[in-house]
Amino acid sequence: MIKIGILNGPNLNRLGLREPETYGYETLNDLKHILVDESHRLDVEIDFFQSNHEGELVEKIHQWQDEGFFGVVSNPAAYTHTSVAIRDAYASTKLKVVEVHISNVYKREEFRHTSLTAPVSVGIIAGLGFYGYIAALHYLVQADHK
Ligand code: DQA
Numbered sequence: 001m002i003k004i005g006i007l008n009g010p011n012l013n014r015l016g017l018r019e020p021e022t023y024g025y026e027t028l029n030d031l032k033h034i035l036v037d038e039s040h041r042l043d044v045e046i047d048f049f050q051s052n053h054e055g056e057l058v059e060k061i062h063q064w065q066d067e068g069f070f071g072v073v074s075n076p077a078a079y080t081h082t083s084v085a086i087r088d089a090y091a092s093t094k095l096k097v098v099e100v101h102i103s104n105v106y107k108r109e110e111f112r113h114t115s116l117t118a119p120v121s122v123g124i125i126a127g128l129g130f131y132g133y134i135a136a137l138h139y140l141v142q143a144d145h146k
Contacts, residue, residue: 015102038137057083071143073136
């Protein structure tokens, strides 16, 4: 069974409370339940991880590589726009990364239009809410069969 990491960066533990007009009313736990259900349907193992700390996100990426994970559905949140460390962590692995943003970052402030992590990702999904995570998971499962 392939293993896929689901990475969520800073402030995403506040989903449901945080700027609901932008991120919706569903919580991180709701997202986890949706993805666990989907993983059973797809017969894939997922590891769901959220941290507000850059180094913990970097170490989780290393761990997934060492444990033979196939890919990552990655929302580095604000670190998308700033973190050379997360970008380098992905670049140091063979993980297939799909970057996901709940909001359409291109409709928002200009500082959100730059992603340091996009160049080490296979593709990017932005603005589709939680559905983006499901679509990314489906992509990675079919990519494994190619
Ligand atoms: C986000 C977009 C980022 O710009 C922001 O810093 C986040 C969430 C999104 O999912 O839309 O925290 O990654």
